[in-house]
Amino acid sequence: MVLLRQLLLLLPSVYLGASAQDRAQSVFVNSGSACCDALRAKLPSIVFARGTPEYNTRLTTYYSLQQQELSPTCTVRPNSASDVSLIVKIAKDSQCPFAVASGGHMAWKGSSNINEGFVVDLRRMNQVDVSTEDQTVKLGPGSNWQEVYKVMTPYNVSTAGARINAVGVGGYLLGGGIAFASVDKGFGADNVYNYEAVLSDGRIVEANKETNSDLFWALKLAGTNYAIVTRFDMYIYSSPTMWGAVTVYPFTKPTTSELFAQFEKYVHDEENRKDMIAVLLNHNNGMDVALSAQTNLDSNPLARMSSAEPIMHAEKVGTTHDVVDQVIAHALESTARTAWYVLTTKANTDFFMDLHAMGETIFEHLKDRKGFTRTFSFQAFQKSYIEGAVHGPTYNALKRSNDDLVCVLNFNTWEDPADDAAMEEATAALGDWAEVEARKRGILDDFIYLNYADERQPVYERSVTPEDLDKMREIQAKYDSDGTFEKFWKGGFKIPKKGSAGATGHDEL
Structure with missing residues (x-):
């Protein structure tokens, strides 16, 4: 199971965004203690100082051990x-830097x-309200998907989570989100029909196709x-059961050739809207293995992708909750030191x-x-x-590539903090080689999937067209006219200024 735990860590669509570097700001900001005092004066019951159980729990639930090592002055829940x-009003008035976290993944x-600064910990906002009559679900940003699927189980439904x-x-949907049903339904974000959102001036608004429709469009890649x-x-959609397997x-x-041959057939299959298939290659503890992950939304078991005898195989017919929980989730390491780099190519x-x-x-050395x-x-x-x-x-x-x-995605883990710099440098070097080589072969697509991106990758510059990026800038200027979130909301990806070179921010949650 240790080997499987390492391999399955790649399956999430997971996780919240990534970025390049925070833009340097000349604005004055208050100290973390002054900001937490300002919060405590108006919200005493939901502000937690260093060392309290609520504060410590927030830190230990971050997936990345590098994330856990940061030390906000307080958390607010x-x-x-x-x-x-x-x-938000207090942060703006007191000029306080802050971060926002839901799953922290x-x-x-x-x-x-x-x-320093403070973290807005959204985990108490964990609403999951299912309406089978309307075929919808209302979700708080602080829920995790295990909780969502568990609530959905008695209704025999699921969603693009x-x-x-x-x-x-929160982070999953604001960065896109790859789901079991994505081949038919697009990103998770494409299945959101309405947002309740707090703007930088503290106003609470709804955003949908009729109301604040420009904001509704932009929130699907919000950062x-x-x-x-x-x-x-x-x-939501009807889903009494589904089938899933990891091999x-x-x-x-011969084995990898078989896997990729089957994978390429899947990539180009215009008719199949019920299967999700991924292939993974893993080096762990001196051993190389290949892995397939397969699901079918109609509960139909798929044939194995290789004739080779597997080292390990797990499969399940069950609810979305049970397939995720029993085939995937219990096989994962809960935390890791890690570095990621993502690119998009044609199948090759x-x-x-x-x-x-x-x-x-x-990575030889x-x-x-x-x-x-x-x-x-x-x-x-x-x-x-x-x-x-x-x-x-x-x-x-x-759509540009037609x-x-x-x-x-290249994904690396290690244990010793002393290896951080070397591992991150090697991950970046491999990513740089991959992009240059893929472009040379004519198979590179510029798109960078936000939820998997490394912090230095230029997500917005390459994941939307120049015309759409200008549109996103106009929407930002409309809804955050004085740049409050640009100045004080740290982390995540930021929309780059027109004419700026390279990535300029980080993604949310």
């Missing part, structure tokens, strides 16, 4: 949109935590730019195998480091998937 509104340091239990609703979303209203194989050329087995080989070369694992994940953005995103900011960028695409 709102119970309602009204609480969030007051928090992002990888890089500072993505949803902060030194994450594939890992601990991922938070930390527009609003703190306090409720997501989503469509681990020895890493051999030769490139995928060359990427694995280059990973061996670049690090392979004996304690707890070292290296994983590559390959997941599809089919044409039908892209069409499901037609109403969001990423659609025109994804092709089925593959989301390629």
